[in-house]
Amino acid sequence: MVLLLAACFGPTDWTDARLEGACADSEPGHDAATADAIEALDRVNCYRRLAGLEVAVLDPQLDAAAQAHADYMELNGELVHAETSGAPGFTGEQVWDRADAAGWTDQAGYLFLEVVAAGPEPAGAVDLWVDSVYHRTPFMGPEWVAGGFGYAGTFAAMAVVEPYPQSADVAVAYPVNGQLGVPHTFDSDTESPDPAPDHGLVGYPVTVSVSSTSPDPGLQLLRGELRGPEGTVDVIALDPTNDEWLFDMVALVPIEPLTPGAAYDAELEIAWNGRQETLAIHFETAQ
Numbered sequence: 001m002v003l004l005l006a007a008c009f010g011p012t013d014w015t016d017a018r019l020e021g022a023c024a025d026s027e028p029g030h031d032a033a034t035a036d037a038i039e040a041l042d043r044v045n046c047y048r049r050l051a052g053l054e055v056a057v058l059d060p061q062l063d064a065a066a067q068a069h070a071d072y073m074e075l076n077g078e079l080v081h082a083e084t085s086g087a088p089g090f091t092g093e094q095v096w097d098r099a100d101a102a103g104w105t106d107q108a109g110y111l112f113l114e115v116v117a118a119g120p121e122p123a124g125a126v127d128l129w130v131d132s133v134y135h136r137t138p139f140m141g142p143e144w145v146a147g148g149f150g151y152a153g154t155f156a157a158m159a160v161v162e163p164y165p166q167s168a169d170v171a172v173a174y175p176v177n178g179q180l181g182v183p184h185t186f187d188s189d190t191e192s193p194d195p196a197p198d199h200g201l202v203g204y205p206v207t208v209s210v211s212s213t214s215p216d217p218g219l220q221l222l223r224g225e226l227r228g229p230e231g232t233v234d235v236i237a238l239d240p241t242n243d244e245w246l247f248d249m250v251a252l253v254p255i256e257p258l259t260p261g262a263a264y265d266a267e268l269e270i271a272w273n274g275r276q277e278t279l280a281i282h283f284e285t286a287q
Contacts, residue, residue, distance in 0.1 A: 029057030062148025070150035111164035125156035203254025
């Protein structure tokens, strides 16, 4: 499956829960990782540490597959997931085909996720993905098997492999409970597909991602509410029952930008894989 693109994990100390405070150098996972790939991995692990998740590592075969796809996009001047046979730089139609071509042959029991971007440098591409809705999915999965990153010209590609199904039923919220410095806006027009097609600049998305021991978790958002300094915030509520692009995530997308430097409280009641959970998330937006 390819995406275009908490129980609450994460810190509860209101004084320390900033993204930059969770950043540190990462062990790349192999000796041949490029500087671009390490930059992207370091940024991925800022978010994963903040969310209380195990740190991510790179794989040389997935790095090669992601780099080949970034090269393909640069050669053809287009931001795509599916490559066209016969086009310059073609190595495989889909991400799993490109992983196979790079030597990743053991594909049973894994879920392949891919995100692509054009414009930002490696760390900025990760920020762009995590600050969206659908593209946030690969980075909030509790079980990270391996990842690969490629960068060419202005094009970035990242491939992530997770176990499928996973070994535990876990829910992960982002922003995390107690987080400071959360962005207050998100331009939904920059994400494809667009999670808020009737809007442009909206508020920062609040999401809960689940891992599941079942291939079909039946995830539902039973209730979602966001409250700010002026009371209840109008949101677009998304889950797999009303959004074809979601399968392990629910989201609240505020219709209007959030107020800078303000405190917000979100509460999301979810059901999946025969269980039910209510997550409370308190966060503060950046000035």
